[in-house]
Amino acid sequence: MEWKKSHRLYKRACELIPGGVNSPVRAFRAVGGNPVFIDRAKGSKIYDVDGNAYIDYVLSWGPLILGHSHPKVVNSLKKAAEKGTSYGAPTPLEIELAELVLKVYPSMDKIRMVNSGTEATMSAIRVARGFTGRDKIIKFEGCYHGHADGLLVKAGSGATTFGVPDSPGVPKSYAKNTITLPFNDTAALHSVIKNEWKSVACVIIEPVVGNIGCVLPKPGFLESLRKLTKKFGIVLIFDEVMTGFRVAFGGAQAYYGIRPDMTCLGKVIGGGLPVGAYGGKKEIMSMVSPEGPVYQAGTLSGNPLAMTAGIETLRILSGKNIYKKLESTGALLEEGLADAARKAGVKTRFYRAGTMFCTYFTDTDVIDYKTAKTSDTARFSRFFSAIIKRGIYIAPSQFEAGFISLAHTEKDIEKTVKAAYESLVEIK
Ligand SMILES: *Cc1c(COP(=O)(O)O)cnc(C)c1O
Numbered sequence: 109m110e111w112k113k114s115h116r117l118y119k120r121a122c123e124l125i126p127g128g129v130n131s132p133v134r135a136f137r138a139v140g141g142n143p144v145f146i147d148r149a150k151g152s153k154i155y156d157v158d159g160n161a162y163i164d165y166v167l168s169w170g171p172l173i174l175g176h177s178h179p180k181v182v183n184s185l186k187k188a189a190e191k192g193t194s195y196g197a198p199t200p201l202e203i204e205l206a207e208l209v210l211k212v213y214p215s216m217d218k219i220r221m222v223n224s225g226t227e228a229t230m231s232a233i234r235v236a237r238g239f240t241g242r243d244k245i246i247k248f249e250g251c252y253h254g255h256a257d258g259l260l261v262k263a264g265s266g267a268t269t270f271g272v273p274d275s276p277g278v279p280k281s282y283a284k285n286t287i288t289l290p291f292n293d294t295a296a297l298h299s300v301i302k303n304e305w306k307s308v309a310c311v312i313i314e315p316v317v318g319n320i321g322c323v324l325p326k327p328g329f330l331e332s333l334r335k336l337t338k339k340f341g342i343v344l345i346f347d348e349v350m351t352g353f354r355v356a357f358g359g360a361q362a363y364y365g366i367r368p369d370m371t372c373l374g375k376v377i378g379g380g381l382p383v384g385a386y387g388g389k390k391e392i393m394s395m396v397s398p399e400g401p402v403y404q405a406g407t408l409s410g411n412p413l414a415m416t417a418g419i420e421t422l423r424i425l426s427g428k429n430i431y432k433k434l435e436s437t438g439a440l441l442e443e444g445l446a447d448a449a450r451k452a453g454v455k456t457r458f459y460r461a462g463t464m465f466c467t468y469f470t471d472t473d474v475i476d477y478k479t480a481k482t483s484d485t486a487r488f489s490r491f492f493s494a495i496i497k498r499g500i501y502i503a504p505s506q507f508e509a510g511f512i513s514l515a516h517t518e519k520d521i522e523k524t525v526k527a528a529y530e531s532l533v534e535i536k
Pocket of ligand 1: 223224225226227229252253254255314318319347348349350374375384
């Protein structure tokens with residue numbers, strides 16, 4: 109496989125854009141290579157500028173649950189674009205997407221559209237603070253909630269990969285209001301809430317942690333979290349930007365049967381266009397401007413193209429047996445990869461929630477940030493180099509979740525498992 113054009117473009121990009129990329133995780137720094145520049149994508153496949161084809165497990169980092177360039181989404185977008193790309197005034201599309209989402213997420217009475225996951229979490233926290241009149245927030249180590257100040261504390265993903273858990277430029281006075289706890293540690297949560305509850309506005313959590321790979325909540329952990337926050341009047345925010353419409357149609361809250369007070373969405377609800385959303389109970393959301401005093405706004409929020417892609421995506425996802433199919437593709441990959449690792453004699457741990465998953469190169473059960481970090485990242489880098497050569501595109505970091513789409517076929521999975529086996533043997 110050759111990457112001549114990609115390398116040339118990367119050199120040029122580096123002179124113009126910091127690190128040559130518009131989001132740090134896209135660079136291949138963690139695996140010691142240069143990023144592949146993309147020309148186009150269709151279904152489960154992505155094609156680079158040198159003409160190489162890959163089966164894609166990044167899927168734009170989560171949004172493309174239908175696969176790339178779904179004909180229905182593309183056709184609706186073409187029609188929508190001809191009617192105008194933005195009006196800065198309300199449209200029926202916003203109502204339609206809001207209704208589609210609220211029907212499936214009964215924990216939310218009202219929802220506000222924004223342009224990214226970062227905006228969603230940042231705004232939800234402001235609302236929770238306004239609602240409670242308290243300043244502190246609790247988050248969990250390794251959970252990523254976007255790049256807002258105060259949330260970039262032990263924030264997983266790019267931050268973990270690059271070993272800068274606390275970014276320069278975040279004032280200490282902001283980070284001071286962020287309490288960080290280990291994921292899955294009910295005892296620590298209990299003791300902190302008992303001591304600090306008077307100043308805690310909210311707890312924000314990724315119910316399945318997708319930004320240090322894929323870490324599942326232990327039975328009882330989310331239930332305890334729900335009970336404790338309710339008891340002490342703390343707003344519980346589920347950050348379902350990644351898990352929403354992904355681990356189940358109704359997100360992790362449906363999957364685990366927990367009702368948070370607020371929910372953040374993004375990724376899938378934009379169908380590949382820039383969208384985020386936050387919502388919650390009526391009494392909390394009535395705090396949001398212009399209904400209430402908490403200010404939050406956006407020039408392009410509720411953008412007609414973004415709403416159209418979201419509506420079309422959710423409509424398709426609401427079809428019969430869609431999540432059954434996604435689950436069976438996920439299970440097939442899980443079985444195949446476990447088998448490949450066993451045959452190759454490489455110790456791994458594999459975790460999956462629906463169509464998000466991660467293989468860790470460790471012999472330790474991964475339950476939180478600390479145990480995720482036991483993974484052998486040098487070995488992961490070698491695995492990455494070996495498998496991309498075989499036409500399989502995975503995230504260039506150990507600490508990212510992989511994703512499967514509706515477009516992934518049994519044949520894709522077979523090819524992937526074969527490539528994984530060969531790669532594991534090569535790097536052993
Ligand atoms: C991706 C992600 C975000 C940030 O969303 P952006 O659209 O990248 O700003 C926030 N929270 C979680 C859980 C995410 O996975």
